[in-house]
Amino acid sequence: MIKKLGLFLSIILFACITFAITAIPAAAATYTVKMGADNGVLKFVPETLHIKPGDTVNFVMNKLAPHNIIFNKGPDGANLDDLSSTKLLFSPGQTYSTTFPQDTPLGVYQYYCQPHRGAGMLASIIVE
Numbered sequence: 161m162i163k164k165l166g167l168f169l170s171i172i173l174f175a176c177i178t179f180a181i182t183a184i185p186a187a188a189a190t191y192t193v194k195m196g197a198d199n200g201v202l203k204f205v206p207e208t209l210h211i212k213p214g215d216t217v218n219f220v221m222n223k224l225a226p227h228n229i230i231f232n233k234g235p236d237g238a239n240l241d242d243l244s245s246t247k248l249l250f251s252p253g254q255t256y257s258t259t260f261p262q263d264t265p266l267g268v269y270q271y272y273c274q275p276h277r278g279a280g281m282l283a284s285i286i287v288e
């Protein structure tokens with residue numbers, strides 16, 4: 161009787177653990193994009209970043225301030241204003257963090273830095 165109860169309890173425990181493992185969604189990742197390359201070139205590093213919905217991108221002020229992030233092109237239904245930050249960052253190490261929502265439309269998101277758009281400081285984030 162006690163043996164049977166033990167078996168029954170371990171089956172229940174196993175079922176609970178299996179459920180708990182499968183119920184946890186894939187953890188969201190956090191990526192870093194440098195604003196201004198280490199070698200003093202006006203660009204975002206990396207210029208192309210692949211992420212998944214739910215992921216966060218930390219834009220870190222690195223070289224040749226000031227910089228900001230303006231998303232100007234994305235898939236239909238994307239809220240580019242929510243992703244952008246018009247605020248200029250000046251000090252190395254300052255960050256602006258943006259999270260692409262779970263329901264963010266998949267596709268290519270293009271952005272640029274306002275002061276340096278003409279200098280070619282443009283980049284893309286691909287949500288896939």
Ligand SMILES: [Cu+2]
Nearest residue numbers: 226227273276
């Ligand atoms: Cu800039």
